[in-house]
Amino acid sequence: xxxxxxxxxxxxxxxxxxxxxxxxxxxxxxxxxxxxxxxxxxxxxxxxxxxxxxxxxxxxxxxxxxxxxxxxxxxxxxxxxxxxxxxxxxxxxx
Amino acid sequence: xxxxxxxxxxxxxxxxxxxxxxxxxxxxxxxxxxxxxxxxxxxxxxxxxxxxxxxxxxxxxxxxxxxxxxxxxxxxxxxxxxxxxxxxxxxxxx
Numbered sequence: 001x002x003x004x005x006x007x008x009x010x011x012x013x014x015x016x017x018x019x020x021x022x023x024x025x026x027x028x029x030x031x032x033x034x035x036x037x038x039x040x041x042x043x044x045x046x047x048x049x050x051x052x053x054x055x056x057x058x059x060x061x062x063x064x065x066x067x068x069x070x071x072x073x074x075x076x077x078x079x080x081x082x083x084x085x086x087x088x089x090x091x092x093x094x
Numbered sequence: 095x096x097x098x099x100x101x102x103x104x105x106x107x108x109x110x111x112x113x114x115x116x117x118x119x120x121x122x123x124x125x126x127x128x129x130x131x132x133x134x135x136x137x138x139x140x141x142x143x144x145x146x147x148x149x150x151x152x153x154x155x156x157x158x159x160x161x162x163x164x165x166x167x168x169x170x171x172x173x174x175x176x177x178x179x180x181x182x183x184x185x186x187x188x
Contacts, residue, residue, distance in 0.1 A: 042137040046177045050163045054175075065159040067181070069144045081148075083140045087161070 011037035011045045019048045023089070024056060031091050032063055038070060038084040049087045063090035105131035105139045113142045117183065118150060125185050126157055132164060132178040143181045157184035 007030050009023055019035070026033045037045035053060055066086040074080045101124050103117055113129070120127045131139035147154055160180040168174045 040137060042140055043134060043177070046136055046161050046179060049161065050175070050177045054163070062161065065161060067140050067143065067156065067159060069148070081144070083137070083144045085140060 007033045009033060009035045009048075011035060011041040011048065013041075016044055016047060016051075019044070020051045020055070023048060023052045027052070027056070027060060027089065027091065033089055035087045035089070036084070039082045042083060042085045045085050045087055049089060052089060059092060060089050061092055063088040101127045103127060103129045103142075105129060105135040105142065107135075110138055110141060110145075113138070114145045114149070117142060117146045121146070121150070121154060121183065121185065127183055129181045129183070130178070133176045136177060136179045139179050139181055143183060146183060153186060154183050155186055157182040 007026065009019055009026065011019055023033060023035065035045045035049055049062065053062070064086075065088070068084050068086075069081045070084055072080050072082050101120065103113055103120065105113055117127060117129065129139045129143055143156065147156070158180075159182070162178045162180075163175045164178055166174050166176050
């Protein structure tokens with residue numbers, strides 16, 4: 001956790017290409033990264049992974065995809081389940 | 095292709111619970127189903143799979159998740175890449 005480089009990219013509200021660039025930069029030095037998102041951002045995570053693969057073809061591929069749910073407490077104090085996705089992208093061995 | 099029962103559920107614009115119900119009905123008689131979506135509907139596909147698993151716990155689990163892209167011709171005549179997700183849900187062996 002003391003490393004400056006992170007192998008996890010959390011998808012938030014920034015423009016899509018911000019995450020694409022960030023992912024490609026991380027993949028320059030790391031063998032595997034994971035793109036994480038939840039709720040409305042899950043579609044963006046899938047788009048980011050596809051654009052990264054397309055732009056860097058054929059250097060990387062999908063290593064793993066996990067989906068799940070998390071229980072969040074919403075602003076009205078109720079529990080709400082939100083879906084999550086984790087997409088791992090790895091460097092292809094030559 | 096002549097079967098009335100389909101093992102594929104395409105996510106569209108209907109209310110989320112329509113697809114959940116439909117998936118659970120199909121899983122009553124089929125060992126595996128696949129939930130497919132593209133673009134904006136991908137998040138709904140993930141939500142549907144999670145709700146199906148939660149409501150039927152522990153009868154089913156995720157068998158496979160695939161993501162990809164398709165090239166569509168949009169209304170202005172240009173090619174547009176759209177991401178896709180296929181989530182397979184299978185019955186757990188007892």
